Amino acid sequence: MSAFDSVKSGYIKELLAKGIREDGRGLFSYRDIKIIPNVIENAEGSAQADLGGTRVLAGTKVILGEPMHDLPNQGSFSVSAELLPLAHAEYETGPPSPAAIELARVVDRGIRAGNCIDLESLFLEEGKVWSIYVDLYILNYAGNLFDASALAAMAAIMTTRVPKYEDGKEVREDRSRKLKINNVVTTSTFGKIGNTILLDLDENEDNASDARITVATDDDTIRASQKGLRGSFSLKEIDMMLDKTFEKRKELKSKLEHMK
Amino acid sequence: MGGSAANKPKLIIDGKRVDGRSFGQMRQIKITASVLKNADGSAFIEWGNNKILAAVYGPKEATPKHLSDPMKAIIKCRYMMAPFSSLADHGRTGPNRRATEISKVIKEVFENCVVLTEYPGSQIEVYIEILQGDGGTRAAGLTAAAVAMASAGIQMKDIPYAVSVGRIDEHLAIDFNMIEDNYSDSDMPIAISPRNNDIVLLQMDGGLTKEQFMRSIKMAIDAGKTITDLQKRALREVYAKDEINGE
């Protein structure tokens, strides 16, 4: 954290003690959410998600592969994330940072546990399946990468087309088949600054926060969750945030409608 | 030039190229400057089916310190293909030998045109992310990065541009797309500083006669007028509402 960030954090805390956020939002309000589907034609699926100033591009590639040993009758998918150095002055070139790996794995778990992708529909023949690679490209960081990335990944998956497979060969040009989707998962990420809990933290709030929790759900079930940073949450706080997550679910899901 | 000769498709039909262009015709190019909030300068270029994001950070304090030059700025450049950028494969993230070489030659272009001595001890970072690639990504990426550099307010003697010229049989053609690139007989990406038409980047492989080599450079310079114009228009558009009189 730079000297600038630490001064800013002090001010954020001072305001929050009075129940005010720097940008005037309510404690449990999202910033503007905008999702643009199908931005990369070469990818089998793609979407750009803007959450306030945070911008994430997700692309999917559907590639011929082998099934996992323990799951011979279904395809596979994996999520990776890159905090691109062009997204923030403090992001550096190099192998994926622990933060990028955590981000990718949290997004992955929600989608996997929610059984969002029908993996059995990706089985081709013995020893051959489609593997789906979801890559998250962070283009601009302005806080709350988790929810922005989860939205971008889900939207990209929903737009994904599967190439044709004929006589043991792939026909990549033919992408008429849509990827079969079983479920839509969304996430809400909260932070704790001092004793205040808030949703969708911007960059300055992220820097000032002591604890973070992401909750991934579908309409009625919690599918994955991850607590981060050194601070803690009380049982009561968790209870409240789970309620808020389901409350916010409708708003997030509506942004994913019409993705195809 | 990666494709094997055996399954080489017909690249010229009735004097036209695979996508219907003439030999001297470039693809459609669209440049937008200042597209990223955090970067000091940025640009998005759509060049044919290429989609490339370029950003510049700095000048900022050079790190690690022992790499800094007390007399001038150093330039760091990263050119990278997104894993979902190509039609067929899923690319692995991280730099490979090709990306490392491209990053180096682009860096050297900016070492030429940026007034490095204005920023002693600092570093300037150039990032070129190929979100979708369809041939000629280094030329398009460099063209976008030059716009990003200017939009960052960094002192430069010129705004360079780049384009590639290649050969298909006996024909020279400008701005190869991916298919042409894969099966051409020669390919030559060139970057030029338009103020005096100095060549600041040149790579070539395949086979060309001296006459073809020189003619290729001239074709690039001719095409450059259009590219330079698009770069400048993108930069001016950021301040479009003005034409200003002070208060």
Next chain:
Amino acid sequence: MMREIVLPGDLLEEKPVRMENAFVENNKTYAKVLGMYDKEHSSLIALEGVYQPRIDDVVVGIISEVKNKVYEVDLAFFGRCLLIAGKYDRETYKQGDVVEAVIKNIEDRKTIILTDARPLSGGTILQVKPTKIPRIIGKGSTMIRQISDLAKCHVVVGKNGTVWMRGGNVALATEAILTIEREAHLSGLTEKIKRMLEEQKGN
């Protein structure tokens, strides 16, 4: 007074003319930044870019390191910046303190020496493009005084682009300053900001 936007490499004059942000080659003068060119006054003002320090500039910085009586100050500048406690700088600062100070000297174009520091306690800071600072201050400080008065906010503007604010309506002052930053190249700004401040203040 006609001014135009010029870009690096643009030919400004067919003859050599010495001016900031331009260079001469083969007896011709070219621009080396994206800027506003005023031909009549032979002046080229950069529209973007890092802080270019000058002696006597008033800057706002954050103490980033304390070593004996030497303070490293973060000015959002690529070089180093030092404040050496002397008889005029008796305050004792700690890491994270915000200070207003004056540039006393610049060594090798990359090491800034500060003097006449005073602490700015509490409040918050905002980083804007240093090239827009003259506009934020305004002719004879008119613009900044207007913001300060109408938002009832204590504002200190550093030439390095760091702005410190405390008290009153900080959010409104911030909005006004960011509007100026965004629209610095447009005319009629003083009036626009005044209207904005008065309207918002009523809410």
